[in-house]
Amino acid sequence: MDKKAKxxxxxxxxxxEFGFHNTPTSKIAKEAGISSGTLFYFFPTKDELVVALYLDIKGKLGCEITESISQATSFKEILKKYYTTTLDWAKEHIAEFKFMEQFNSSPYLKKIAEDEIQKYVKPLKELLQNAIDEGVLKNMDLEILFTLISGHTFSINQYLIISEPQESKREQIISETFDLLWQMISKI
Amino acid sequence: MDKKAKxxxxxxxxxxEFGFHNTPTSKIAKEAGISSGTLFYFFPTKDELVVALYLDIKGKLGCEITESISQATSFKEILKKYYTTTLDWAKEHIAEFKFMEQFNSSPYLKKIAEDEIQKYVKPLKELLQNAIDEGVLKNMDLEILFTLISGHTFSINQYLIISEPQESKREQIISETFDLLWQMISKI
DNA sequence: CATATAACTGACTAATCAGTCAGCAAAAGT
DNA sequence: ACTTTTGCTGACTGATTAGTCAGTTATATG
Incomplete structure (x- = not known):
């Protein structure tokens, strides 16, 4: 019923499947089972639709992570939750992840306000800063630390999506690569 | 003079600047200072132009890396050369890197043959396998190892491009993050 | 029940785009 | 000197596209 969601x-x-270009609004409307006019009733321009979709997905992932983190106690546990939740979410939402990837490396990214992006990374950055201050993590530049963690997560995610390992193998890879990440950033 | 290069x-x-879409062939021709017909004389379709540009850039980076690696002796030295050369090349060719990023996460990637992609990663993978066999690197899945190294390099590159540190600071970051990478993948 | 507002339609259009083509200019070949 | 090939032109076109709008239906409100 909710045509906007459709x-x-x-x-x-x-x-x-086709990229932002090669996807006319007419086909989107057809796929959604609505008229072209309705699409523009909800999203005044195609650009706004693209951006709205990005923010929608980003928000959903953000909620998932925030929720799963809340149950952890130690910092290592929190980080592992962050890691596994992100990878699990991506596995169950491959299209969403591919879209975000496409969006992140496109000129569309510039259309989003900086604080809109920071909103989702700020909580993690604060946790990282605390962990540095408490001597849990190596004393390094916060931005570099954040980059290393995101980059590691992102690349292992790519690998998992492409290689499609069996569930037991998958869990092993996630656990082992987390240990490698932890070894790289934790104090001794 | 060489209009194809133009x-x-x-x-x-x-x-x-504008993405693949929002960049009509007419504007490309205008920017290159040639007629629309000439563009299609060299590149029969827009898609072929996009792919040709990608392969052109990929080839140039590949040459640069191959050349710089040839001077190194130990594996650690080779890997550091690979790391620094990639980051230095990206700094001097920011547009090229952004384009490759955009291309890699777009449906265009599917239009390139698998062996065309493997051509550039095969040499490094062989070096990595040797290093594992010789006990220099931890005994882990080659694909995961490769993923970790590329992901690390890619994310630090992103960081360097965005934060634009001064040359001395930049060298320090590159050196320190390489040590972190090495610590993660090397045996003890 | 009447009225107002919100959700929705689909034919329409102005603009844009990838790609064509008939032909010109210059170089290369014979 | 003549012919052929290659490089190059730019006006043109058929197809496609984002976005509009006059009007219809459903829902809420008084």
Missing amino acids: VLEAALKLFV | VLEAALKLFV
């Missing part, structure tokens, strides 16, 4: 769903599917 | 140059500039 549009986002259809747009996601088509954008991932 | 087209690639103009396309690179515009693709990075």
Whole structure:
């Protein structure tokens, strides 16, 4: 019934398959089972639809992570939760992840306000700063630390999506690569 | 004089600024200072132009790395050369890197044959396998190892491009993050 | 029940785009 | 000197596209 959600769903599917270009609004409307006019009733321009889809997905992932982190106690546990939750979410939402990847490395990214982006990374950065101050992590530049963790997570995610290991193997890879990450950033 | 090169140059500039879409062939031709017909004389379709640009850039980076690696002796030295050369090249060719990033996470990637991609990563993978066999690196899955190294390099590169540190600071970051990478993958 | 507002339609359009083509200019070949 | 090939032109076109709008249906409100 919620046609706005239907549009986002259809747009996601088509954008991932064909790219932002090669996905006319007419096809999105058709895929969503609505008229072209309705699409523009909800999203005044195609650009706004693309950005809205990005923020929608980013928000959902953000919620998932925030929730899963809340249950952890030690910093190492929190970070591992962050790591596994991100990878699990990506596995269950491959299209969403591919879309975010495409969006992140496109000129569309510039259309989003800086604080809109920071909103989702700020909590993690604060946790990292605390861990540095408490001597849990190596004393390094916060931005570099954040970059290393995101980069590691992102690349292992790519690997898991491409190689599609069996569940037991997958868990082993996640656990081992987390240990490698932890070894790299933790104090001795 | 070489109009084909002029087209690639103009396309690179515009693709990075506006994306593949929002960059009509007419504007590429104008930017290159040639007629629309000439563009299609060299590149029968827009898609072929995009792919040709990608392979052109990939080739140039590949040459640079191969050359710089040839001077190194120990494996650690080779890997450091690979790391620094990639980061230095990216600094001097920011547009090229942004374009490759955009291309890699777009549906265009599918249009390139698998062996065309492997051509550039095969030499490094062989070096990595040797280093594992010789006990220099931890005994882990080659693909995961490769993923970790590329991911690390890529993310630090992103950081360096965004934060634009001074040359001395930059060298320090590169050296320190390489040590972190080495610590993560080397045996003890 | 009447009225107002919100959700929705789909034919339409102005603009844009990738790609064509007939032909010109210059170099290369014979 | 003549012919052929290659490089190059730019006006043109058919197809496609984002976005509009006049009007319809559903829902809420008084």
